[in-house]
Amino acid sequence: MPTRRGRLLRVKNTAGKGLFIGLSWAAFIIVLAISLLTIYLVYPRIASIHRVLPIVLWAIFGLGVVVVGGGLLLITIASLTGLDVLYPHNGKSITMRVLFPVVVGFGGFLGWEKIRLMDAFVATNNALLWAQRKRLSGKRILVLLPHCLQFHDCQWRITHDIENCRRCGKCVIADIAELGDRFGTAIRVATGGTLARKVVGDYRPTLILAVACGRDLSSGVIDSHPIPVFGIPNERPHGPCFDTTVDVRRLAELLEMLLPKPSADAESK
Ligand code: SF4
CATH class of the missing domain: 1.10.287 (Helix Hairpins)
Incomplete structure (x- = not known):
């Protein structure tokens, strides 16, 4: 435990x-x-x-x-x-x-892998946001997901609406869609940086929980400023950008911490 x-x-x-x-x-x-x-x-x-x-x-x-x-x-x-x-x-x-x-630049010069440095940047950003968490507004939280979380052979289009997911359980989208129901949180799937920026511009969140690789997370943190972005790295058991996954329990726990009291309505769903 x-x-x-x-x-x-x-x-x-x-x-x-x-x-x-x-x-x-x-x-x-x-x-x-x-x-x-x-x-x-x-x-x-x-x-x-x-x-x-x-x-x-x-x-x-x-x-x-x-x-x-x-x-x-x-x-x-x-x-x-x-x-x-x-x-x-x-x-x-x-x-x-x-x-x-x-x-x-400096870490690369010393021989550190760029992806490791980007992960370190995201971790530092998360630590700084955590320190400021009492000042963050959870009024409009947006969970932003990469398209590669979806099972590669799934026929359902979830980029415009995650509710199109049939929740068959072949990928974590089903569990994350349930999180959206439970917490009443907006969840969007983006196929790339351009669409992600459009989603953020349209939804105008007060806080973003983004799942992606270290490279996309670090550019997302910088592009979305001043909207705070908590970065959650995806797991890539089949290599980059293909049938990736994420620790959904961790996402749920983070939502619980930022939204400590889900509404009674959402709970009863
Ligand atoms: S859980 Fe949803 S998105 Fe994933 S394969 Fe099944 S229907 Fe497709």
């Missing part, structure tokens, strides 16, 4: 965030060292032009360290402790937008 902590870790899917945070700090320290070296090299020349210029240079450097380092520190504390220390704002998440390409 898993402990409550073990269950939470499994449901939230935050394993791997240490890699993302560690690489972020390593990249930050390297950039810091390069900046200091550059300042050291140009300092005599700058000082010879005007005596105020070195002060301006140090002020810009200090501001950069405080903003980037401070943001990184808050992300680290929030993702590792689950404490909501992030500044609430509706603007673009510059730190995540900047950190993602930096970590993927």
